[in-house]
Amino acid sequence: MMNPSSTLAAQHANARSWQNLSLADYGFAAFLLLVAGIAYSRFHGFMDVYEQGILVGATASLIWLGWFWKPMRLFFPACLVLALAAIGLYGGELARAQTAFWLKYVLASQSLVMWMCVLFFLATGAFWFGLLRRSATADSIATGLAWSAAGAAGSWFFVRWYESYLIGSDVGHVPVSNLYEVFVLFCLITNLLYLYYQQRFATRRMGAFVMLVITAAVGFILWYTFDRQAHEIQPLIPALQSWWMKIHVPANFVGYGSFSLAAMLGVAQLLSARGVLADRLPSYEVLGEVMYKAIAVGFLFFTIATILGAAWAADAWGGYWSWDPKETWALIVWLNYAAWLHVRLVKGWRGNVLAWWAVIGLLVTTFAFLGVNMFLSGLHSYGTL
Template structure:
């Protein structure tokens, strides 16, 4: 082909992304828009302009997420239907939670979270059976149990939200306000992130390690429930009566979930490097790659959450930053993972040093989340054990 012929060939242009959407994508988007429209129609009078904007962003974000990751197109509608079933069974009478069979044993928030705990424990056991016995069947069962546990957590979220308003208009709030609620959010986010990487890298052999940290959180939830009665819905304290909470807390816990997932993969990578379970685990490089992607996502969301937290502080206390212990330790966490990403992307570091760093990073993050509230005092000293 000569020069004139080459010039006559039109350049290739990628078609717009919407040309690649299938009927399932459009159906999912329609369902989400319908649900969002119904929610807006029923509750817009109770929402300020910021909360309406959050609803709009949540609808758009969920549609985009469903287009990006196909399993969400089935997972979200199924969980939504179950949650709507629980809300409908309640009607306007909270006492029905003790008499209606499906509420009492399945769909009431406390029933749903108990199912979540059991399913996560079973999933962890099946993943370990699959890892130790090289059983694809056990791995598949572990994966399905993890999906079911995440579904129970999502049902819990919406039903508990409704239960709060059944107690009283001044009590109801989005359930991300205390340690009990955010630990369930942590389990949900970490599980979904793991399930994405499980599909993306076509391996279920990471689940045994990731479900360990989720199960540890489940153990805390059970202790906190039965020892401290933390599952009881309480009114929000004044410091948390803000629409900022609805976006700051979930963004934070995408970060926490990502860092926890990366740390457990760091443990797996370290064991593999010393020849422990090396033949059963994904390759050393695969574990490192998933760890890197998880930290990158977590760092992005933790950065967003930190910015949102500063804006919330300015709105509530008149200043963006006060060097409160919680803020200081959040900065330490941010700097830790910024340095981790820097040495990997710029300096080209790989291997065990980054795995150890990810594991130690989770300890730093855990202290920033729990330890500060337990041992230090400050403006954020409202979430204690």
Template sequence: MNTTTLAANAALNAQLPFWRKLGWADYGFALFVIALSVAAFQRFGSFMDGYEQAILVGTAIGTIALGWFWKALRVLVPVSIVLSLGAVSLYGDDLGRAQTAFWLKYALASQSAAMWMCVLFFLATAMYWVGLLRRSNTAELIASGLTWAACGAACVWFFVRWYESYLIGPDVGHIPVSNLYEVFILFCLITALMYLYYEGRFATRRMGAFVLLIITAAVGFILWYTLDRGAHEIQPLIPALQSWWMKIHVPANFVGYGAFALAAMLGIAQLLVSRGWLADYLPSHDTLGEVMYRAIAVGFLFFTIATILGAMWAADAWGGYWSWDPKETWALIVWLNYAAWLHVRLVKGWRGDVLAWWAVIGLFVTTFAFLGVNMFLSGLHSYGSL
């Protein structure tokens, strides 16, 4: 088949209605997600209020849409869920089996899955650097596979830890996005998945060496926080977090944080390329800038949604949408920072190193808004600590 025929077929396919572009694999994935959602409702529906049931429906629809948009998720999601269901069946109603059942103790219990995630991300980072410096496609392919495996382990951790919390007690059970240990794992998962999408979209694995560095830093924090502080232990939610708003506000926030972190690491890579360092190894200066822009655009969208959701949560919990609490003030600073970044790129046409530096500095601003405010400033959000 010649190039002209291929181009004609592509143009014809682009004109087809959306539903005509879907294949049996797409419909099979949708049926799989729907069946799991129904099963989850049948088993856990008694614990859900109306809002949580709506979240379940929205999550199912969103997962199907993402799977249709990004085909790789049609493998990650089913494999992660099957492994998670295997862990649930091994547990039964006895949390103590985490120490006696072989597969739970060494692979599928939440803490085991978290440790596998950490190991796999460390290995992936090393292999990305080997692939970059030696221009080895094989090493890069292995690194990409390890990153996918780490994401799978993080997904298993998420679902199994959620189930484990309910085994402790119905009043303890909660979605695992409530403390620094849990949200750092969420950060690793979201940042890695975003990177893997851009890796496939731009057909280059050369960005992974830099992006995985920020994930590895988060993994280092997770290990320290686990081994030194025992932060992996499941604790009941404090009253301030006993709200269904947490289930949507926190994940939306961390899509933003993950995107901003990814953009900052690409900004560092772009600055190196502009100075001739690793220029023969990394993607082009323009490619790095384009991926950085797309990441910030996605992050800004989700951070905006998270900020609005946070204001609605504040109104529900404290009676007002905005109180100039330090966390709220710094969230506004982060929002204005990236709004200005997008403005000068889209409206003023800025490109190059100035935006790369801005993205790198923006990561420090975002980090302080996430960690520094809770650690050093007092306010309504001062319930996180190291």
């Protein structure tokens, strides 16, 4: 039974947290509630009861995130304003993306992705310059570029969603349905996770390594766009025509983004242990602590995504688990990070062994995400290159 004094202390802590909310916090919540209300009034005809529930849940989650991490109070509205500007310029005609100047070069979804790619490349260079030259100015510029890239990706999400409905109401879907779309989502989530830990631990010197994995994803996006024309919006295949996709995929990519961030910090920690850039990077202990927190967050969301995926499988195929290659490798990823957390929390492991484990874990995760689609066949074979 819980100690009464502990219960009272928890109640006081909750009361203080509510009292600490500012007028800006309540204004942010009111803004998102207004946006959600407008979205519901305009598009409820396209929503079933589950999607209406997702709208409520997403709104509540974004409000909480904005209260928890203050920069979100500016980031979300900025993305929405840019997206609404693009929607206004379309005027209900998709063809305007090729004729209207601001759409063609700035605000159409493909233009926003190209800006995102450029900004990430610039941010990576600026972070490395700041790390190697110990330049606080370069670090500040790099952070600004990373936020700008996140803004482009966040706006892209809403604009592409709208563009899909301009093609046809039967085509319209949330943009998390193919490799092109989820790689943009990966860049956005991984970048925001990094920016949070940068602020939380008051250091910008981790960005040089984290941006490398984001830049690799950007390179894939560019190749996939120009070589495979993957940026073109396609109707959903029957297997993806489900409301489960809207929550399963984002939860999965919080996991993937967190694991990727942890792996790059593992690389930084291993270099630091050998004396490489040790005097420029955050301390060995800080790198290990951020790596642990990233894996903990990733494991939580990957667990949620796996449960949601099982529920989706039961809805689509009549069974929660079929030992499909994708499901099997998802279990391997889950067990890998469960074991990582176990040995750190229960056995007290620290240091290089966990850093190597995080790096190798990213290879396992990458195969589970891409390799299975490329080399193995199964119920999830619709995600091929």
